[in-house]
Amino acid sequence: MVETPATRVGVDVGGTFTDVVLHTADGDLVTAKVPSTADQSVGVVRGIEEVCERAGVDPADVEAFAHAMTVSTNALLEGDGARSALVTTAGFRDVLELRRQDRPSLYDLDASKPDPLVPRRRRFEVDERVTVDGIETPVDESEVRALADGIRDCDAESVAVSLLHAYRHPENERTVASILREELDVPVSASHEVLAEFREYERTSTTAVDAYVTPAIDAYLGRLEDEVAERGVPTPRVMQSNGGIAAAETVRDHAVTTALSGPAAGVVGASDTATDVTETAGLVTFDMGGTSSDVSLVRDGEAERTTDAEIAGHPIGVPMVDVTTVGAGGGSVAWVDEGGALRVGPKSAGAEPGPACYGKGGTEPTVTDANVVLGYIGPDASLGGDLELDVDAARDALARLADDADLDGPRAAARGVYRVANANMTRAIRRVTVERGHDPRNFALVAFGGAGPMHAGALAADLDVDTVVVPRACGVLSAYGLLAADEKHDAARTHQVALDDADPATVEAAYDDLVEEVRADVADPEAATVTRAVDCRYAGQSFEQTVPAPDFDPAAVAERFHAAHEDAHGYRLDDPVEVVTLRASATVEGDPLDVAYAGAGDPVTGTREAFFDGDYRETTVYDRAALTPAAEFGGPAVLDGRESTVVVPPGWTGRVTSDGTVVLERGERE
Structure with a gap:
């Protein structure tokens, strides 16, 4: 043990x-x-x-x-990764540039796509050909060695190798990668090792990203x-x-x-903190930082994952926690567009000079400035221990915004900024719930990040959510999540076949290879729990649904797929089902966190005016660190903390759990 x-x-x-x-x-x-x-x-x-x-x-x-x-x-994001080369099948060097035929913005005539990570001058072709049925043209090793000279001459710092259909028959690609690793003193990323799945563009893009970031990592x-x-x-x-x-x-x-290391840790921390303190169907995690807000979903104690993600416009097909990001954070700048409408973000004041209330020279109105004027952040707040609030600067910035937006003074402008920012974040939450077949009323909202707990109550009311959870370490929850995380490794392989025609023995053999692969990455294979899944779709569809596959029983897989499709899209069909990709994951549970918490001192520090229900009201202010386990309180209230502020609207009650987590529930206290 x-x-x-x-x-x-x-x-x-x-x-x-x-x-x-x-x-x-x-x-x-x-x-x-x-x-x-x-x-x-x-x-x-x-x-x-x-x-x-x-x-x-x-x-x-x-x-x-x-x-x-x-x-x-x-x-x-900054475009300063490695100077990479790409080796691909003759005739396919431009796949990164051709991309897909969809437009990033359908009605924008000036819309553009990001430049490929590998420019054309560093893309090399090798004369080989593989089909889904096998190798038609094997690799000429002498050609590859000559090609290595060309890669060396262009000063490449890494190489991506992505040959046609290598996910199915990797022998040619394995040969090319082996020779390049022998000839060159740079990292070589091979697509069958990075992402052994079909869709040439996505597989090539993911492999190019791997090569692009490997030297820096x-x-x-x-x-x-x-x-x-x-x-x-x-x-x-x-x-x-x-x-x-x-x-x-x-x-x-x-x-x-x-690629999504930090946000994933935050979702893990939220799940570890909140799963056992609510009786809801799942959690909506809401991380509001200085520049943006990240939203994700946790169901049955597991974070929702995706293999269809993009960063800076580059598709990445490896499994990721499914995070939706909007440009609305504490530092997001409020402005008035050409039509006279009030907008918030995506521009941010950043940390230097920061919001006007930081007193470091910033003059643009931000969400944080609005929270100061609304009374949610107190005039004595130190914002991380180093910054003292400049309330007058915040009020002046919002007064200028009020003039631009034809609003009645800084308080009206602050209310508008708060509402617009909340509307942006509400849309993000609806994208991960309503638009995917989930009713947000069945979930609890877990709020973290420096600004998240100030907005969570208002968001919950807009979404008709009854429970908000604010972890004790909400200002540093991603770091906390690292301590609670399991070890996890994934492997996948495309195996396209009609479900009715699938040979269970062949599929099980493929699963055996995947299980061996994920176990090889685990530090202690004996402690690992291995799960299996399969991506399926109706014949003719271009998107898949992932369902569990503890054993490959075609009838059971079909029923799970029909149910999952109906849950996600609202209907099921009688059409034939196709198997697309087999998946395996190995997990070693992390050591549980036993957190001591007591709370000490007088929790009530005074009152101040804060905006609720259309007017400013005298509001009780608590020192969150002084609230003891099992303590209860009612709204309106503000809980001041070292890393964040919790706003409790009227009609909500709060309680403190044994580890210092605050649970807010809608409903008048008796």
């Missing part, structure tokens, strides 16, 4: 702050925020040192270190491992986009799996 680590640390790197959570042997939870740095490893080490100092723990006493980062995301993890080793901290285990952690060595071989 594996012993629970006595002291463990989770570090999540964001665009502005690096969040750190330390869980001690006594169950204490100690948090810290430090500025993110250009070399993320510098900020990570500073954060570990700071949180250890606060806890009175020597960094060398840390026994486990989990990490979420934005290295891959930043490389894609490898260099970053190398620096970080050296830095933490000097302080006696273990090598980090890294959060993947699928919501599971993996060894750094594994991630270096599959860098594309880190």
